[in-house]
Amino acid sequence: MNAPVSVSERLNATGTANALELRGVSKLFGALAALQDINISVKPGERRAVLGSNGAGKTTLFNCITGDFLATSGSIRFFGEDISAFPPHERIRRGLRRTYQISLLFTGLSVRDNIYLSCVGVSRSRFSFLRPRRNDALVAAADNLVDMVHLSDERDTIVSNLSYGQQRQLEIAVALAGAPRFILFDEPAAGLSPTERRELVEILNGLPGHMGYIIIEHDMDVALRVAESVTMMHNGQIFKEGKPAEIEEDPEVQALYLGGVDG
């Protein structure tokens, strides 16, 4: 699976390469093309929003990047390294993270235990037979993340007792475990109240600058406030790319997206 890497490729992997580079990625479900010939380049630290109506292929795109599905064709490079054939956990260990549209948290565990599990997942103590000690570095890391997503008061709350909005915040903390290099957020604002949306925008804007992400978001207001570039998708293809302002002004986009779905 790991082809020998040339020196130039190695150098590429460290600095100059794009955080994420998709070349000709397609995903077929039988005769249905969920993704067709997708080309995307995201620079390290770049924050990109992906917009598009239901069925445009946004979540399928995420699933192909994280390896939940293998792309039918095309290549995916992560910081210069070809990860197209890697299983999900190998991609995650390289610093890629994602959140899910439908929360997949462990509802029987506490907030901190959920985050602790995610910290352990990308560390070497994954197979440890020893319980964490009080001064465990991963426990401390989990505690920091609890604070980072504004859940300090709910540290020991069992997840099933959290509000929906708090669960979405926890979902973000889980994705932030273990110093990720790039994150995919799948509709983090869906179902949130206006107050909770404001808090989400605050959390996303408060992430360290080197941490790039792609965010799928229906709410233009949220998307345009947390992203510096926008990709519009339609029917499994990329429809438009550009700065938020350009996209918002674009008559074609307005006709298709703003007019089509929301209005």
Place this chain on the structure above:
Amino acid sequence: MAVIEDKIGAVAIEPKTWFERIPAAYWLVGFVLLVMPTFASNFVLFQIFGWTFILGIIALSLMFLGGYGGMVSMAQMTIAGCAGYMIAIFGSSAITGISMGWPWFVAIPFALIIAVLLGTLIGWLAVRTEGIYTIMITLAIAAAFFYFTRQNYVIFNGFSGFNGVLPPQLFGVDWRGPIAFYYLTLFWAALCYFAVLYISRAPFGLALQGVRDNQRRMSALGYNATAHRVAAYAFAALLAGIGGILLTWQSAQISPGTAGIGPAIDILVVAVIGGMRHPIGAFIGAFIYVILKTFALDALVALGLSGERFQLLIGLGFLVIVFWSPDGILGLWEKWKESRNKDPLVDRGGDAP
């Protein structure tokens, strides 16, 4: 059930010392088990409790896989049988033509290593399947092991197997004497029990339960679900191997029938009767099974029925328990606790989620 247990700081609770944190039930059961030889007969010590602890350890290995990993393996008795065979082959037995006569401190580790290797191999094959297919593939392996040992005379001595397989005479103690054997099995049962309890809250055990509940999520957290499952089989094989060596010492022999299809199913029955949600279930199940197996015959004869039908009683007992509580005796216990805590106004358990 928090992973990280330090509630100090939030409320100023006096930190408890380690022995204050042990629940009262542990003190009571521990004390009774320790002083048991002062009042129990040799038969009770050797046959009832010795056998309970051994079966409990083997069923515990299934409980670990089934309860925490969601994988029901029918091959745990096979792994135990393999360890038993290896201790007979590497160590001493009456079959001097095959047994190598290695000292115990070489033979035991080698027997356990081979049991773990076999368990890992079985796991590696079985984790590709789910649910009923896991049961089928592991049952097929159990059947293959049974017929292989019965037909192979060069290594496994075929139909008759090995007799005269005895524990070492360590510290001048005859470890097959009733009291010594009782403490030997008690020690290993307790060690295995606490090991499983401890590991269930360590990263490895938590991740295993995570894989059981939501494999996709665990992959997205960087866990290799397959590797975790195979590792669980390896650890369970260590437990089953310990049980298998003790079982061989208890009956002083090992033959194909020890690890046949019947005993493989018995282990499942033991684990299910007790309940797979907590390690103690394996030992509760083993105790009930041993009591039934030992006294059902006498009970039937006393009622004027044919003594050969004792399996029927075990089967009926199994049916009754599974019918009333799919979680075994532990499930019944929890139901009872819940009904005691029930709020008469809302008709719901007090602390149940």
